Amino acid sequence: xxxxxxxxxxxxxxxxxxxIERLRKAVAxxxxxxxxxxxxxxxxxxxxxxxxxxxxxxxxxxxxxxKQPGKEHLELPPVVIARYGNDKNxxxxxxxxxYDVQPAGKEDGWATEPFELTVDDKGRMYGRxxxxxxxxxxxxxxxxxxxxxAGVDFPVNLLMCFEGMEExxxxxxxxxxxxxxxxxxxxxxxxxxxxxxWLGTEKPCLTYGLRGCSxxxxxxxxxGQDLHSGVFGGTAQEPMTDLVRILGSLVDTHGxxxxxxxxxxxxxxxxxxxxxxxxxxxxxxNLYESLGSETSIHPDKEKTLMARWRYPSLSVHGIExxxxxxxxxxxxxxxxxxxxxxxxxxxxxPEDVDRLVFKYVDEQFKNLGSKNTLNCTLQHAGKWWVAxxxxxxxxxxxxxxxxxxxxxxxxxREGGSIPVTLTFEQATGKNVLLLPMGSSTDxxxxxxxxxxxxxxxxxxxxxxxxxxxxAEEPMSN
Amino acid sequence: xxxxxxxxxxxxxxxxxxxIERLRKAVAxxxxxxxxxxxxxxxxxxxxxxxxxxxxxxxxxxxxxxKQPGKEHLELPPVVIARYGNDKNxxxxxxxxxYDVQPAGKEDGWATEPFELTVDDKGRMYGRxxxxxxxxxxxxxxxxxxxxxAGVDFPVNLLMCFEGMEExxxxxxxxxxxxxxxxxxxxxxxxxxxxxxWLGTEKPCLTYGLRGCSxxxxxxxxxGQDLHSGVFGGTAQEPMTDLVRILGSLVDTHGxxxxxxxxxxxxxxxxxxxxxxxxxxxxxxNLYESLGSETSIHPDKEKTLMARWRYPSLSVHGIExxxxxxxxxxxxxxxxxxxxxxxxxxxxxPEDVDRLVFKYVDEQFKNLGSKNTLNCTLQHAGKWWVAxxxxxxxxxxxxxxxxxxxxxxxxxREGGSIPVTLTFEQATGKNVLLLPMGSSTDxxxxxxxxxxxxxxxxxxxxxxxxxxxxAEEPMSN
Ligand SMILES: [Zn+2]
Ligand SMILES: [Zn+2]
Ligand SMILES: [Zn+2]
Ligand SMILES: [Zn+2]
Numbered sequence: 001x002x003x004x005x006x007x008x009x010x011x012x013x014x015x016x017x018x019x020i021e022r023l024r025k026a027v028a029x030x031x032x033x034x035x036x037x038x039x040x041x042x043x044x045x046x047x048x049x050x051x052x053x054x055x056x057x058x059x060x061x062x063x064x065x066x067k068q069p070g071k072e073h074l075e076l077p078p079v080v081i082a083r084y085g086n087d088k089n090x091x092x093x094x095x096x097x098x099y100d101v102q103p104a105g106k107e108d109g110w111a112t113e114p115f116e117l118t119v120d121d122k123g124r125m126y127g128r129x130x131x132x133x134x135x136x137x138x139x140x141x142x143x144x145x146x147x148x149x150a151g152v153d154f155p156v157n158l159l160m161c162f163e164g165m166e167e168x169x170x171x172x173x174x175x176x177x178x179x180x181x182x183x184x185x186x187x188x189x190x191x192x193x194x195x196x197x198w199l200g201t202e203k204p205c206l207t208y209g210l211r212g213c214s215x216x217x218x219x220x221x222x223x224g225q226d227l228h229s230g231v232f233g234g235t236a237q238e239p240m241t242d243l244v245r246i247l248g249s250l251v252d253t254h255g256x257x258x259x260x261x262x263x264x265x266x267x268x269x270x271x272x273x274x275x276x277x278x279x280x281x282x283x284x285x286n287l288y289e290s291l292g293s294e295t296s297i298h299p300d301k302e303k304t305l306m307a308r309w310r311y312p313s314l315s316v317h318g319i320e321x322x323x324x325x326x327x328x329x330x331x332x333x334x335x336x337x338x339x340x341x342x343x344x345x346x347x348x349x350p351e352d353v354d355r356l357v358f359k360y361v362d363e364q365f366k367n368l369g370s371k372n373t374l375n376c377t378l379q380h381a382g383k384w385w386v387a388x389x390x391x392x393x394x395x396x397x398x399x400x401x402x403x404x405x406x407x408x409x410x411x412x413r414e415g416g417s418i419p420v421t422l423t424f425e426q427a428t429g430k431n432v433l434l435l436p437m438g439s440s441t442d443x444x445x446x447x448x449x450x451x452x453x454x455x456x457x458x459x460x461x462x463x464x465x466x467x468x469x470x471a472e473e474p475m476s477n
Numbered sequence: 478x479x480x481x482x483x484x485x486x487x488x489x490x491x492x493x494x495x496x497i498e499r500l501r502k503a504v505a506x507x508x509x510x511x512x513x514x515x516x517x518x519x520x521x522x523x524x525x526x527x528x529x530x531x532x533x534x535x536x537x538x539x540x541x542x543x544k545q546p547g548k549e550h551l552e553l554p555p556v557v558i559a560r561y562g563n564d565k566n567x568x569x570x571x572x573x574x575x576y577d578v579q580p581a582g583k584e585d586g587w588a589t590e591p592f593e594l595t596v597d598d599k600g601r602m603y604g605r606x607x608x609x610x611x612x613x614x615x616x617x618x619x620x621x622x623x624x625x626x627a628g629v630d631f632p633v634n635l636l637m638c639f640e641g642m643e644e645x646x647x648x649x650x651x652x653x654x655x656x657x658x659x660x661x662x663x664x665x666x667x668x669x670x671x672x673x674x675w676l677g678t679e680k681p682c683l684t685y686g687l688r689g690c691s692x693x694x695x696x697x698x699x700x701g702q703d704l705h706s707g708v709f710g711g712t713a714q715e716p717m718t719d720l721v722r723i724l725g726s727l728v729d730t731h732g733x734x735x736x737x738x739x740x741x742x743x744x745x746x747x748x749x750x751x752x753x754x755x756x757x758x759x760x761x762x763n764l765y766e767s768l769g770s771e772t773s774i775h776p777d778k779e780k781t782l783m784a785r786w787r788y789p790s791l792s793v794h795g796i797e798x799x800x801x802x803x804x805x806x807x808x809x810x811x812x813x814x815x816x817x818x819x820x821x822x823x824x825x826x827p828e829d830v831d832r833l834v835f836k837y838v839d840e841q842f843k844n845l846g847s848k849n850t851l852n853c854t855l856q857h858a859g860k861w862w863v864a865x866x867x868x869x870x871x872x873x874x875x876x877x878x879x880x881x882x883x884x885x886x887x888x889x890r891e892g893g894s895i896p897v898t899l900t901f902e903q904a905t906g907k908n909v910l911l912l913p914m915g916s917s918t919d920x921x922x923x924x925x926x927x928x929x930x931x932x933x934x935x936x937x938x939x940x941x942x943x944x945x946x947x948a949e950e951p952m953s954n
Pocket of ligand 3: 575609610643672
């Protein structure tokens with residue numbers, strides 16, 4: 001029997017101005033985790049959340065994470081964890097979000113004050129953190145409040161985990177999640193994260209996969225110090241000459257990675273999987289718009305989505321140690337460090353990728369016959385993640401989307417990574433669902449970040465509806 | 478008949494402390510031309526020179542050069558021109574030097590105060606400008622004074638041209654030289670510039686050639702803005718991918734330029750020229766010491782010197798617009814600009830070099846089949862210069878070296894450029910000689926710049942002796 005949601009939905013509409021005020025208060029706290037001087041604001045934002053949760057009747061704890069690695073004078077902001085409901089007859093759903101935000105300043109080119117929520121006549125609510133991730137985090141609180149005011153029984157026990165360092169590498173969180181997996185998070189039946197975006201602007205989606213990322217440095221060094229090209233050009237082997245040749249050997253213009261063995265690690269495309277791509281609401285014009293050009297690798301939608309979601313890619317990001325300013329400088333840099341990364345997909349094990357990369361780069365360098373010194377290292381690796389979109393956690397969410405938005409959601413993956421997703425899956429052993437609230441035009445991490453009022457209010461309905469459906473969905477998979 | 482120089486030489490020795498004091502006063506004026514706030518010091522240095530020259534009986538003028546291009550509030554420092562002697566029966570020699578210096582600060586790592594001449598127990602005189610170029614400039618003044626005090630007739634009419642912007646591109650000087658070629662400089666019979674260095678530390682040299690430099694930018698652009706490699710990796714053609722492939726196609730590890738036609742522009746090596754290299758005082762250990770490594774292209778001295786002096790070289794300097802900081806950033810840069818330059822030699826006409834470079838880079842880019850946009854441009858070009866070392870100006874200088882130092886000078890070229898050399902040659906139509914005072918260890922442009930007391934005092938003798946020999950050398954060539 002479909003859940004009775006009309007009273008809840010109506011209450012959300014009634015409280016919509018109140019919910020926007022709550023978001024306004026949250027956006028007004030500049031909880032920038034990357035900025036040491038803003039740390040008190042991050043802490044204040046955690047307290048705001050904890051206070052709101054307490055007022056709603058949740059049991060709240062602020063868990064310290066210790067000092068920030070490399071900055072021993074600086075305390076990490078606490079993880080705010082909370083439980084709402086403790087009924088053995090109900091399922092328990094664990095949700096995650098983050099209350100810190102990216103840096104923002106009017107001087108970067110914002111049209112409005114970044115830490116003042118500004119709603120325009122099209123219902124676009126501008127402000128840093130509006131969509132990433134204060135809107136979705138408050139979505140859970142708003143769902144609780146609307147249930148209370150509508151007099152609708154809350155369908156699940158809700159475990160919440162809100163961190164304050166996501167935009168700065170989630171310092172300390174992995175260990176915390178692992179440590180609490182069989183304690184605070186022990187009775188979670190499924191996990192839901194609302195911290196990503198629709199593929200477009202009109203159609204909601206559920207996200208079941210993320211690519212991983214292995215980031216490499218390749219250093220070439222030779223001379224004892226930078227040299228003048230007039231004096232030494234033609235007599236010294238130049239590290240830059242070697243480095244651009246190595247970087248130029250990694251991938252071609254059409255995205256084909258040149259490292260032998262890498263393609264063989266990729267899971268073959270099944271007919272079943274291939275059939276998913278045709279119906280996704282995405283056009284090449286969407287890509288061109290977000291690219292700001294038509295310089296795409298693939299001519300069609302399916303190849304483009306597969307290239308983003310289920311095939312690896314290699315990008316060369318830049319070079320450290322070379323001349324990088326405007327103008328002209330006749331330097332021969334003594335030591336240059338190329339940076340490149342590979343987006344990884346099933347079934348590429350990070351260790352296998354490292355092995356193939358190091359072997360290939362070494363071979364390329366040996367072929368140069370250079371007297372310079374090469375050093376290729378892994379800077380960091382985050383593994384890809386793929387969940388089964390047929391799990392009851394996803395089918396419940398799909399029903400909720402259909403109920404709120406009147407359409408079946410697209411099943412999508414993302415090209416980027418959200419490392420905490422894999423951590424929750426591995427630590428709890430439970431299915432993780434990514435359930436986005438905002439749309440592709442929200443400009444998270446950019447200037448003029450916004451969340452559409454429609455996505456916020458309907459999103460609150462969706463989060464609540466999801467909890468109702470997931471409470472009673474038959475536990476298949 | 479060899480000139481009678483003993484009285485002059487003795488007087489130079491007698492006045493050596495006085496000459497060092499003159500250098501001390503000059504070094505104490507921080508005439509940094511690159512630093513707008515030091516402009517009054519540059520002007521003060523020009524006045525110091527003019528006053529000293531006037532006191533020696535020279536006719537001095539301070540010629541204004543107008544406003545500094547791009548900085549219309551800033552007056553360029555004047556060119557100090559002077560004439561000492563106006564005897565129709567004597568030859569007229571035009572000498573050039575510069576009274577401005579490179580920036581310097583104790584905080585850069587200087588062991589002493591950069592603007593206080595500090596003489597150590599080995600006679601090394603540390604101070605910014607000591608060797609580049611205040612020592613040599615004062616050398617001409619000291620030679621005049623020593624002649625006067627020794628009662629030795631000055632052998633030539635001396636025309637002097639001392640500029641104050643050499644370390645910042647010699648703004649305004651080219652036009653001035655061209656304009657004065659048939660006026661102030663009209664009766665010059667030969668030109669001498671003392672603003673470079675010995676090849677080593679023990680053997681003096683005369684320099685008869687400089688390489689030119691053609692500096693290029695190669696820009697590749699595509700997307701409308703920087704992209705995130707998670708979202709766009711594998712779907713967008715990346716400008717960096719194209720650029721590193723183009724930069725990697727320009728030159729190999731062994732210095733071989735890959736641009737067809739360029740090698741054919743180079744003047745063939747004659748047996749006559751080849752024979753010059755064997756006797757040059759230079760060892761591979763000198764190269765390794767200055768490189769700070771043994772990562773040389775060539776295994777022997779002759780090939781190394783030819784590669785520096787008479788063959789072109791290509792260096793990749795860096796990339797503008799890519800990620801250049803330490804750490805990791807997963808950016809796909811939207812527009813990247815590679816910088817490279819070619820050191821040019823006889824008979825490479827800069828226009829021919831441009832044509833071959835543009836053609837090759839265009840072809841390489843076309844071969845990539847990229848949708849991105851390429852734009853390769855010349856940033857600036859300075860032409861190579863080679864004089865005949867058999868000209869009477871050089872043979873006179875060689876005799877002076879032998880008289881002062883007791884050895885025949887090496888005939889050298891330089892790998893770098895001194896653009897004013899070519900300007901003087903073209904404007905006056907006269908032979909130009911580079912007659913260095915300092916040695917290879919003087920660290921011009923670096924911290925701890927110095928001039929050895931021996932090089933200064935014997936250098937003053939050399940400049941005076943040169944004027945005697947050049948006054949009577951038979952005018953061959
Ligand atoms: Zn986020
Ligand atoms: Zn974010
Ligand atoms: Zn100089
Ligand atoms: Zn200089």
